[in-house]
Amino acid sequence: MAETLTDEAIEQLRDALRAVGSADFFEVYKAFFSARIAFGTFLMLRFDRDQPPLLIDHWIEPEKLIGRPLEDYMESSYAFDPFYLYRSPPEGGGLYRLADIAPDRFFSSEYYLQYYRGTGLCDEVGLLAPLKDGGIAHVSLSRRDEQGPYRRGELRNLQGFAPLLLELLAQHCNAVAPACPAQPAAARPAxxxxxxxxxxxxxxxxxxxxxxxxxxxxxxxxxxxxxxxxxxxxxxxxxxxxxxxxxxxxxxxxxxxxxxxxxxx
Known part of the structure; x- marks a missing residue:
């Protein structure tokens, strides 16, 4: 791993493992990231094809973003989100930077310019973990303009822990966010x-x-x-x-x- 697996890191990972499936997991899991990287938002969601995202839990730095970005995202803007649209992570999941999976003109798209940059965000890293019933668990860590883009060293550090973090995320979401039965009448049209x-x-x-x-x-x-x-x-x-x-x-x-x-x- 890019970072030595210190006693502190081992204890944090153990705490997260113990909290899987409980109301404590989100804060414990977020704390592991907070100790290693700065972010302005931390969202945990479940994605299912042709269905709106399910928000499992979230943290947004108070009074730092412009407008109502989470509400807008959950209502409609998720349909432009490259993480929501990315349906082919490997079996064990992956950790991606926004630029890694975005379409080739995404950063000149009106969604990016009006919505994404308009909220005050400048960069994003996301975990995508396939679930046993076909859904995908997602954790998003976004950076504000004042924090600047993620640095390579920060991302290398997270990549070293990614297999463990993805497995923890999948186990937790398998436990607390089962897929809802398909409701054809409520499903979003293509x-x-x-x-x-x-x-x-x-x-x-x-x-x-x-x-x-x-x-x-x-x-x-x-x-x-x-x-x-x-x-x-x-x-x-x-x-x-x-x-x-x-x-x-x-x-x-x-x-x-x-x-x-x-x-x-």
Missing amino acids: PSDAIRDHARDQLGVSLTLREAQIAGLVLQGHSNGSAAKLLNVAAETCKVHRRNLYRKLVISSQRELFGVFKHLL
């Missing part, structure tokens, strides 16, 4: 369906499935090339669909696209 329905019903615009899919990917921070790879089409084909999308909506920029559909994703 982003492309929501986009097409809104365009048809509210704007009087008929979008093709491909145009709606591209709209969703662009909003999440994908370039034409990245979206084309995900959809298995040629990059030029993706450009044509995007031009047609903008023409139908009478817009000319990603910012305008974000304004039209941000509440749907």
Whole structure:
């Protein structure tokens, strides 16, 4: 490990293991991180495909962030979150920096500029731990502008402990956050369906499935090339669909696209 496994670290990990499945786990688990790295938010959630996140517990440094970032995230903004959208962590889980898993144009996307940076956050590290029933446990540690981005040494230190921290997270969430039975009527529609329905019903615009899919990917921070790879089409084909999308909506920029559909994703 990057850090020697000191007696203090062993005791903190033992405390976390003893607290798995109990109301004490969150604070004990957070304390292990606090002793090694500074952060402005510490969130623990469960992700399930096509369902809103389940907030298990959270800590946000009081009166430091702008607006109501947690409420906005839980209501709708999670649909743009690269951690929520990342569905293929390895079997044992992983620890990632936001930049490691974000789409190629994420940092110029309107979500990042308006929502993420607008709250006063500048960087994020997250753990993603697959659960036995198919869900994913997630812990997010965000840094504020005043704290600056994470440094390489800090991340190397956390990576050394990652296997233990991921296992503890998975065990706790398996115990306290079982998957809810699927409720088809309450499940969120696919982003492309929501986009097409809104365009048809509210704007009087008929979008093709491909145009709606591209709209969703662009909003999440994908370039034409990245979206084309995900959809298995040629990059030029993706450009044509995007031009047609903008023409139908009478817009000319990603910012305008974000304004039209941000509440749907």
